[in-house]
Amino acid sequence: MKKLAIVGLSSLLSTAVFAQNNNIGGTITGNMESTFQYLNEDSLIGANQPAEKGLLNSYMNVFYRNGNFKAGMRIESYLPRIQGYPNQFDGTGLGMRYIGYENDFIDVTLGSIYEQFGSGMILRAYEDRALGYDNFLDGARVIVRPFPGMKIKGVYGYQRFSFQSGRVVHSDGIVRGFDGELNLNTAIESLKSKKLKVTLGGSFVSKYQKDDRDDLILPENVGSYGGRIKLRYKRFTLDGEYIQKEQDPSADNNFNYNYGHAALINAGYTQKGLGILFSAKSVDNMSYRSDRNKTLQDLLINYLPSMNKVHTYNLVATLYPYATQPVGEIAYQTEILYTIKRGSKLGGKYGTSLNANFSTAYGPKRNAVNQDFSDTTRVMYETGVFEMSDSLYWRDLNFNVYKKFNRNFNMKLSYFNITLNNDVAKVTDNAKGLIHTNIGVAEVNYKISTKHSIRGELQALFVKPKEDGSINDNGNWATAVIEYNISPGWFFSIMDQYNYGNPSEDLRVHYIYGAVGYIHDATRITAGYGRQRAGLFCVGGVCRFVPASNGLTLSITQSF
Amino acid sequence: MKKLALLLIGFSFTFSGISQEETETHSDEGKQLPSVILTDMEGNEVNTADLGFDGPVIFSFWATWCSPCKKELNTIHEMYLDWQDDTGVTLVAVSVDDERTRNSVPVYVNGKAWDYEVIMDPNGDFKRAMGVNNVPHTFLVDADGNIVYSHNNYATGDEIKLRDELYTLVGLPIPK
Numbered sequence: 045m046k047k048l049a050i051v052g053l054s055s056l057l058s059t060a061v062f063a064q065n066n067n068i069g070g071t072i073t074g075n076m077e078s079t080f081q082y083l084n085e086d087s088l089i090g091a092n093q094p095a096e097k098g099l100l101n102s103y104m105n106v107f108y109r110n111g112n113f114k115a116g117m118r119i120e121s122y123l124p125r126i127q128g129y130p131n132q133f134d135g136t137g138l139g140m141r142y143i144g145y146e147n148d149f150i151d152v153t154l155g156s157i158y159e160q161f162g163s164g165m166i167l168r169a170y171e172d173r174a175l176g177y178d179n180f181l182d183g184a185r186v187i188v189r190p191f192p193g194m195k196i197k198g199v200y201g202y203q204r205f206s207f208q209s210g211r212v213v214h215s216d217g218i219v220r221g222f223d224g225e226l227n228l229n230t231a232i233e234s235l236k237s238k239k240l241k242v243t244l245g246g247s248f249v250s251k252y253q254k255d256d257r258d259d260l261i262l263p264e265n266v267g268s269y270g271g272r273i274k275l276r277y278k279r280f281t282l283d284g285e286y287i288q289k290e291q292d293p294s295a296d297n298n299f300n301y302n303y304g305h306a307a308l309i310n311a312g313y314t315q316k317g318l319g320i321l322f323s324a325k326s327v328d329n330m331s332y333r334s335d336r337n338k339t340l341q342d343l344l345i346n347y348l349p350s351m352n353k354v355h356t357y358n359l360v361a362t363l364y365p366y367a368t369q370p371v372g373e374i375a376y377q378t379e380i381l382y383t384i385k386r387g388s389k390l391g392g393k394y395g396t397s398l399n400a401n402f403s404t405a406y407g408p409k410r411n412a413v414n415q416d417f418s419d420t421t422r423v424m425y426e427t428g429v430f431e432m433s434d435s436l437y438w439r440d441l442n443f444n445v446y447k448k449f450n451r452n453f454n455m456k457l458s459y460f461n462i463t464l465n466n467d468v469a470k471v472t473d474n475a476k477g478l479i480h481t482n483i484g485v486a487e488v489n490y491k492i493s494t495k496h497s498i499r500g501e502l503q504a505l506f507v508k509p510k511e512d513g514s515i516n517d518n519g520n521w522a523t524a525v526i527e528y529n530i531s532p533g534w535f536f537s538i539m540d541q542y543n544y545g546n547p548s549e550d551l552r553v554h555y556i557y558g559a560v561g562y563i564h565d566a567t568r569i570t571a572g573y574g575r576q577r578a579g580l581f582c583v584g585g586v587c588r589f590v591p592a593s594n595g596l597t598l599s600i601t602q603s604f
Numbered sequence: 605m606k607k608l609a610l611l612l613i614g615f616s617f618t619f620s621g622i623s624q625e626e627t628e629t630h631s632d633e634g635k636q637l638p639s640v641i642l643t644d645m646e647g648n649e650v651n652t653a654d655l656g657f658d659g660p661v662i663f664s665f666w667a668t669w670c671s672p673c674k675k676e677l678n679t680i681h682e683m684y685l686d687w688q689d690d691t692g693v694t695l696v697a698v699s700v701d702d703e704r705t706r707n708s709v710p711v712y713v714n715g716k717a718w719d720y721e722v723i724m725d726p727n728g729d730f731k732r733a734m735g736v737n738n739v740p741h742t743f744l745v746d747a748d749g750n751i752v753y754s755h756n757n758y759a760t761g762d763e764i765k766l767r768d769e770l771y772t773l774v775g776l777p778i779p780k
Contacts, residue, residue: 071635071636071638073635073638073733073734073735074735075735075736075737077737105732105735107638107732107733107735109638109639146639158727158728158729158732159727160726160727163703164702164703164726164727165703168703168727170702170727170728171728173737174738195649227647227648227649230648230649241646241647243647274647276646276647281710283707310707312707312710312711314710314711314713314714314715315714316714316717317714317715317717318714318715319710319711319712319713319714319715320711321707321708321711323707347702347703349702349703349704350704351704353669353705353708354668354669354704354705355669356669356670356671379708379711380711381711381712381715381716382715383715383716383717394682397715397716399715489675489760491760491761494761494764495761495764496761497759497760497761499760529759529760529761530759530761531759531760531761531762531764531765532755532757532759532761532762532765535757535759561757563755563756563757565753565754565755565756566735566741566754566755566756567756568737568756568757601737601738601756602737603734603735603736603737603741603754603756604635604735
């Protein structure tokens with residue numbers, strides 16, 4: 045009897061423990077990616093063989109959720125890191141971990157935190173594994189939703205800087221942030237049915253870093269604050285955000301004591317078959333890092349979106365890309381997408397899509413007030429919001445037409461006219477000043493049968509010669525891509541980038557790269573072999589330089 | 605010692621009971637839709653775990669800068685009405701565009717006259733929770749929130765495989 049009681053009791057106890065969570069056992073999700081490279085020496089294109097010959101990057105995320113409880117972690121491994129990955133990565137170890145509790149009212153997290161306030165111009169902690177970018181905050185976060193439509197967030201933590209000998213290395217300075225957002229139409233009963241939708245938000249972020257200079261009196265706490273508004277009225281939208289940053293002397297701004305600002309405006313109109321967008325941005329002295337001595341992409345607290353289209357065709361995307369100049373720029377963009385109706389004369393049976401996009405960026409106008417470095421204020425210039433100079437940084441005019449001719453055949457034609465100021469947004473050592481390019485791309489898709497299809501791309505890039513008539517940068521390029529797909533499992537592709545216009549005849553090289561991929565549900569295995577050109581590799585506005593390479597790349601990704 | 609053994613037996617009984625229950629309620633992939641709070645294109649909050657659809661749901665992760673993603677969603681767009689009529693499916697297009705291109709999302713969605721539900725994941729929270737490495741990544745979820753099929757790629761013809769999985773899920777014969 046006693047024994048039975050013990051069995052019964054232990055049984056009951058363990059059930060009770062589990063019964064607290066209505067979802068017994070919880071759920072586990074995650075993903076992994078592993079990339080292996082074996083590289084050859086190829087002196088013609090400047091590709092080096094690393095001493096180890098073989099390189100391996102891997103990571104795996106695991107997320108656990110049980111009722112209101114959540115936890116997650118990531119193991120990272122660089123043995124050693126693949127080419128072009130940030131050089132502060134080596135070893136194997138825990139790269140990210142958190143635990144948390146969440147219900148409709150409160151959400152608390154301890155550990156590694158990804159977060160964004162508003163458009164991110166004041167605070168954005170995020171990751172981009174393809175680039176090796178990860179600036180999460182290691183600390184605590186609380187999100188409170190006191191009533192429907194209202195959300196208040198608070199974060200506190202040290203930023204992730206790098207990953208050395210299998211351990212995360214943190215920033216010197218600490219970051220603290222608070223953000224509130226109120227959706228008026230959700231919060232206030234009488235506004236629920238109104239056609240005008242209004243959302244208001246406000247943020248405050250502050251960083252602390254010890255004064256590490258003897259010659260300057262540095263502010264140890266640097267605050268940044270701003271507000272935002274989102275308006276929707278029928279088919280019209282209007283968003284705006286304004287952020288001001290207090291005196292933040294840093295390596296980026298030559299230790300000046302100016303205030304900084306970032307302003308962003310987006311206006312849009314959409315209806316079925318038509319979309320129009322107009323955006324404007326003004327940025328001055330807005331690099332905001334948890335360590336004032338860092339540069340490039342290190343330890344940024346905020347994110348300044350670059351205001352131009354993200355291009356996908358190889359020659360357009362990687363040769364002359366542009367990223368926001370955090371030190372200062374005024375930028376404008378407009379985009380139109382129109383689909384000509386099905387069945388009309390121009391639209392044909394399937395409709396025809398037309399897309400045009402224009403973006404430009406200029407340097408801010410700065411009125412020098414003080415060129416004297418012995419002056420103790422160290423306020424170097426004055427500038428206003430949207431006050432621009434005539435110094436062109438970037439201009440991109442592009443359009444494309446997409447037409448489906450019949451069930452099996454479609455085509456897309458694109459044209460790009462791009463001007464980049466290489467003195468400001470440097471992408472090459474072989475050019476000075478403005479680089480003008482014209483690029484044309486034709487893409488065709490042909491469906492052979494239900495499962496078999498073929499895709500081809502032809503791209504040509506023409507660089508305008510220098511004023512003396514000589515070839516600018518590396519001259520003209522042409523690219524051809526052929527891709528054969530067998531749905532849903534296989535793809536085969538070959539790409540040839542040919543630098544036929546290079547000023548040096550020896551360097552008129554074919555960069556040929558072939559790839560094979562096998563996809564089974566959420567598993568993806570790819571193998572590629574060939575030459576890859578040196579260039580800027582950009583995802584979502586952040587870029588890293590990838591050196592030229594020649595060799596084998598194997599990659600596996602898996603979700604679960 | 606004996607007591608300890610009995611204690612263990614007691615525990616193991618309950619565990620086996622639990623694991624059985626799990627296999628019964630979970631689908632092949634054994635993955636349930638995680639709960640993440642995001643916003644739609646209008647700025648209204650949406651919890652991914654209780655979107656509240658009656659029928660099956662397709663989650664398609666995409667971005668305005670991802671050509672295969674757009675190709676997939678434009679291809680499905682032409683068949684979507686038929687799929688909806690037959691299976692009651694809802695397609696949720698999850699945009700992973702960040703601030704740089706987020707504002708182009710409504711331009712593209714309406715410019716292409718899509719009829720999908722669109723939700724915004726600008727900082728990759730839902731993408732992370734779903735274990736998405738790169739876009740396009742498409743999930744088929746049953747009405748109870750169980751993920752029954754996923755595919756990380758798009759090539760012409762993949763929409764047929766997705767359609768077949770969808771029709772099989774609701775117990776309809778696969779269209780010719």
